[in-house]
Amino acid sequence: MGHKAMPTGSVRQRCGRYTVWALLLITGLVVVVPSSFTAQPKREANSFAPPSWYDRTVQHECVLGTDYLGRSYAAVLGRAISATTRVAFFGTAAVLFGVLAVGTLQGSTQSKLLGAILASGNLGVMAVPQVAVLITIATSWSRTSPAWMVNTSMMAVLVLFAIPTGARLIAERVRSVNQTRFVAASQAFGASWWYTFRRDVFPHLLEDIAWIVASVLPMFVAVEVGLAYLGIEYREFEGLGRALAKSFGSIFNGIAQFQLVVTIAVILWVALIPQIILKLLNVRGFAEESV
């Protein structure tokens, strides 16, 4: 029995790993392809029409129909996925950097000041509605302000909101790993701080990092989608939120309803990819400790 269990486990593990790579590859393609290979969908002022199956300009049937501007919805959706995913990846990377920097600093130094800032930040994140802050920040910029400034300010708010919770988690892990004997032994051998962190501490943070990514990335997707629906979105940006809002706006049209369902499926796919990967890699959750 025991002899059989081993290969089965390893086969499952290998399959999981292959599936993860396949998922990452598909997602990567979806992010990269629309910009590189798909032509910019046509925007024609005279085609403000309800969504349909046909591209009126060339009179051919489109896979997912056309949107309210007469563009192929598949191309629109592809570009939207690409845009939303890029923002989510960029935002997650910024959060991860902040979380690691602040968390490691706090975990290593046990600074009371930083601890208090993190604690009050955590409290602030709970007490202040993120959406309200984003709405006020987004609307405070003048129409002539450059899009990158507006978008950066919104991203900054999101990153700042996400850092305290993750940083506290990392700080706690760093603190507990620093108290272990192997770290003490490493330091006793005269290893530098960077060497100890890289070899002894960082491997213990990987699971937490995976879970931070899995919870922060969907947050960026959710905010983009939600704000676009409320009419306050990143400037000069056409993401999944706009696609959802526009198809929802024509919900009583059959094609739009179909496009809405497809868009929802795509949003769920993008938001849940990290969770699916964690499940396939069998990484244990920190939900119990973090909630």
Next chain:
Amino acid sequence: MSDALRIEGLSVYGQGQYDFGRQNADERESNDPLSGQQNTAASGARGYEVISQVNLSLRAGKVLGLVGETGCGKTTLINSILGLLPASLSVASGRILIDPEEQPVDLLQLNNRQRAAYLGLRIGYVPQDVRSGLNPLMSARQTVREGAKRKRDRKHQRSAITQRTDDALRRAGLSDDFLRSDADRRPGRLSGGQCQRVLIAQAIVNEPSVLLLDEPTASLDPTSRHQVLETIRRLADDGAAVCLVTHDLAAIASMVDSVAVMYLGRLVEIGSADQVLRHSRHPYTRGLLGCVPRLDEKRTLQPINGEAPVSGNGLTGCRFYPRCPLRQIQCEVDEPQLSKAQLEHQVACHVAE
């Protein structure tokens, strides 16, 4: 004196291989107050052995000291009586009879609701951990009173309940001063000794005929320990059958009537306090006594060799054989059974025989 509680051939088994992590998880699950009845497994579905074929009687007015190293099954025995075994453990066989000589009732055959009619009323229990044994949000008086409410006397009158609550606190050795000024405090503002007495008070408030105490003096200072032991002795003198679980042999030597020694889930020696503590015959008991420091005698302590394994699974013959300084070839093959060495003094050892 008649038996108040009798354990007959009790065996408890754990599921699968022994695994500390798993057991902890199961203990967490089993702590659920709404869980089902005592786990009773068919004897065929056995895993690792925790308690094996234990026979024991608790007599009214007597204190039985149940001693042994950590992990020998003392607390599991108490939990079996209370129906609080972790989900990973189950009773494989045996009976636990309350009132065995008048109207015997097997506690193992009862469901949670039926058992609750005995717990707190006929059987009192004092836990091991003084601080965490008391609800931090309930005052000392509220804790004892909650138990007192269970006994429906004089139509559940408030004054009668208050009276019984205060009486229990007094009988547990708490002064009138405590009742006036400290009884309404929560455990966080009481000393360890006071907490222990409150726990004793909640156990005795309904004057149970059986009192189970799981290492009640483990975390107390010597003064408090002495006072608590005196209180326990007094309760036995009032007629309760007391089972005192401990590994502090020195502390209980002067106040127990009989002693049962457990090793790896089995009773290895049982007899009167004098027989077991002064004329012990089992090498394990002697080993335990050899570890007890004494102020009146300057000597080197002689601990038992090695550590007790977590389970007796895989061992044939005597469980103590690998650590026994007097082991013989027979010990490795034949498992010794409890047999009378003298009147009421039973030992499970080939060498002692």
Next chain:
Amino acid sequence: MRGVKRLATTLLILISFGTLSVTFAFYIVSRTDELAEERLQMSDVKPPPPEAFSERYARWIKTVVSSRFSDFGQSRTGPVKNIVASRLPITATIGMSSWLLGWTCGLGLAVGLTTRWRPWAQFHQQRLYPIAHAVPSLVVVILFYLVMIQFDPHPSRQLRTGVGIASLVVLMVPSTTALWLNGIQRVLQQEYVRVARARGISSVTVWRRHVLPNVLVSSGVLTQAVFSLAGLVVGSAFVEGVFRLGGVAEAFIAAATHGQAEMAAFATLLYFLVLAAGVLIAEGITVYLDPDGAQSHANW
């Protein structure tokens, strides 16, 4: 005494935080009004000079105080007080109902997962909750709307409100269950619960007197519950929008985008009033259950 001190500190922090937030909201949104002026400057008609933030804010405060909190200024569509008064009932209904149902269902599920469906508890905490947490709330709300219109293309207001509340409850339940479950599992490990069972105390009493009070005081459930109630004032914006119900959250968004600083500031004030009321009630419960503060989860 200790409880009173704690309450006073909490109140002071809330007042300071609330005042700052209201001022900040007024400042930011009043800038939006200046932008409108910028746009006007591009036309031939010379716009009136923009009113400075300090003057406008001082005037608003003066109006509010002099009217003894009965006038909160004017919005473009009428008095702020009237707009909020007409929209508050729907927001309050959505917020309170979904909050109550969300937390009650969470508690029920958590109790069930610790007693009857134990194998699912770990599954919920490690798999279901993180996945549910990752699903964008707007998507869930839209899905509910989509299903509703399949059955009734012209739903009544009551039906829209009911389904809207249901969508919010579904969104809340995984996290409320996770919070309750986490607290309950921690308390059930405590020795005093085992002792209570060993004393033959009924299951209901054990839960009522030993488990739940300790979960409330020590696990942070109360803190989260208060913040989630206040959060629903804004969080119900999606439900109000998708189900076309028209509430305070929608008014706040309209105010922010159109530079109606008085309206935005009043909506922020309302949010902090709800938050303050919730915090004070939670503090009261904590002080009542744990006057010594020995177990309290200091989260504010």
